[in-house]
Amino acid sequence: MPGIIRFAPSPTGFLHEGHLLSALYVWAAAKKWDLKIHLRIEDHDQGRARKEYIDGIREDLAWFGFQYDSESIQSSHFDFFQKVLDKLTAQGLVYPCTCSRKQLQSENPISETGEVIYQGKCFFRRETKDEINDTWCFSTLVELSSMRRREINLPHNLRIVIPDKVINWHDERLGDFSENPKNQCGDFPIRDRDGFWTYQFAVCIDDLTDGITHIVRGEDIRNSTARQIALSQLIAETCQGDSNLNIPTYTRPVYLHHPLIVDPTGKKLSKREHAYSLRQEKENGKTPQELLGQILHKAGFLPHIVPTMLEQAIATVAERL
Ligand SMILES: [Zn+2]
Numbered sequence: 001m002p003g004i005i006r007f008a009p010s011p012t013g014f015l016h017e018g019h020l021l022s023a024l025y026v027w028a029a030a031k032k033w034d035l036k037i038h039l040r041i042e043d044h045d046q047g048r049a050r051k052e053y054i055d056g057i058r059e060d061l062a063w064f065g066f067q068y069d070s071e072s073i074q075s076s077h078f079d080f081f082q083k084v085l086d087k088l089t090a091q092g093l094v095y096p097c098t099c100s101r102k103q104l105q106s107e108n109p110i111s112e113t114g115e116v117i118y119q120g121k122c123f124f125r126r127e128t129k130d131e132i133n134d135t136w137c138f139s140t141l142v143e144l145s146s147m148r149r150r151e152i153n154l155p156h157n158l159r160i161v162i163p164d165k166v167i168n169w170h171d172e173r174l175g176d177f178s179e180n181p182k183n184q185c186g187d188f189p190i191r192d193r194d195g196f197w198t199y200q201f202a203v204c205i206d207d208l209t210d211g212i213t214h215i216v217r218g219e220d221i222r223n224s225t226a227r228q229i230a231l232s233q234l235i236a237e238t239c240q241g242d243s244n245l246n247i248p249t250y251t252r253p254v255y256l257h258h259p260l261i262v263d264p265t266g267k268k269l270s271k272r273e274h275a276y277s278l279r280q281e282k283e284n285g286k287t288p289q290e291l292l293g294q295i296l297h298k299a300g301f302l303p304h305i306v307p308t309m310l311e312q313a314i315a316t317v318a319e320r321l
Contacts, residue, residue, distance in 0.1 A: 003213030003254075005030050007068070008040040008203070011053035014277035015060045018261060020295050022218055023066055025258040028317035029216045033254075037068040038210055043075050044202035047194055060278050064288045065310045072210065074202050081197050083245060084205055084235060085190065088160065091238050094190070095126035096156040111184060113223060118159070118186030126161065157189040160201075160231060167226040172256040172321075174219075179226035188227060200224065204232045208247055214254045222257040256321070261298050 007026045009019055030037050041057060043049035054073070061068075088094050099107070099121055109117045164182040171177065181188075190201035207215070207228075229252060236250035276284070281291055289307035296302040301316050308316070 003035045004038055004211055005035045005214040006038040006040050006212050008042050009057050010042045012048040014056045014279050016277050017295050021299050024313055024317045026216050027314045028321055031314055032318045032321050035214055039068045039071040041073040044197045046196050081205060087239050092126055092128045093161045094158050095122055097122040097159045098154040098156045115185050120187055155193045157193050158191040159187040160190045162187050162230055167229050169229060181227035181230050204228050204235060208232055212253055216256045218260050219257045
């Protein structure tokens with residue numbers, strides 16, 4: 001069976017050159033390792049996802065000539081996400097967190113990368129397996145439960161109880177990492193305060209159920225890898241044997257995090273700094289070949305901008321993988 005790699009943009013804006021570089025890496029990896037390509041539209045953030053951007057992803061990929069073998073959209077899996085959440089909750093692995101942004105910042109240590117390392121202040125709101133299963137409770141537990149219920153009428157996200165365990169993982173370009181998600185970020189949200197599924201939760205379930213064997217994505221997401229491995233393992237173990245869910249056994253994918261486009265001083269471009277979306281470039285009269293030449297030059301593959309056919313651009317990136 002050939003492996004499967006995914007290209008997974010979020011429809012929160014039109015694709016820009018950062019996406020184009022990522023697509024080249026994904027298609028190059030598929031060429032090098034003989035993989036099927038899956039397009040996943042990651043519209044988990046329903047507050048920001050828009051129909052015109054979803055259509056835009058398909059249109060822009062087609063304009064360049066990127067072809068893929070299958071496609072899915074996250075929002076069609078939301079019922080399934082809920083079933084997985086119910087299963088995790090029933091195992092006592094999820095709890096509501098009512099901490100405000102301000103509290104999170106002031107009450108927890110901040111990592112070197114600027115992330116809050118959540119210390120589990122709201123962990124006490126977790127309902128244990130016994131409490132969930134018990135039809136009769138001691139009066140103290142009843143009191144405790146009702147107190148919890150009152151409190152979670154406040155805005156809250158849902159956090160996953162992540163194991164305190166070092167994850168050793170390998171990146172095909174960057175080498176070996178040993179990271180403990182508990183020390184990187186602590187228990188993290190799987191559903192946000194607005195009731196939307198988080199990126200971490202949605203991506204783990206979809207990678208599992210889509211049978212993704214290779215993950216190639218930008219270096220900016222490298223930091224999420226250990227927690228995604230931990231969460232995927234937890235989901236697979238918890239849901240194993242439940243025929244309603246039918247989640248396959250977890251096999252860790254191959255990871256490669258590619259470099260990002262940087263400005264002349266070596267600093268990563270923010271979303272805002274990508275001057276034009278690909279479709280604006282198109283409207284300005286640029287051809288796909290010109291844009292491919294431009295991105296290969298910016299990413300250091302070509303010394304000068306030379307219009308490049310897609311096949312050639314993919315082959316050029318594949319040679320350096
Ligand atoms: Zn909290």
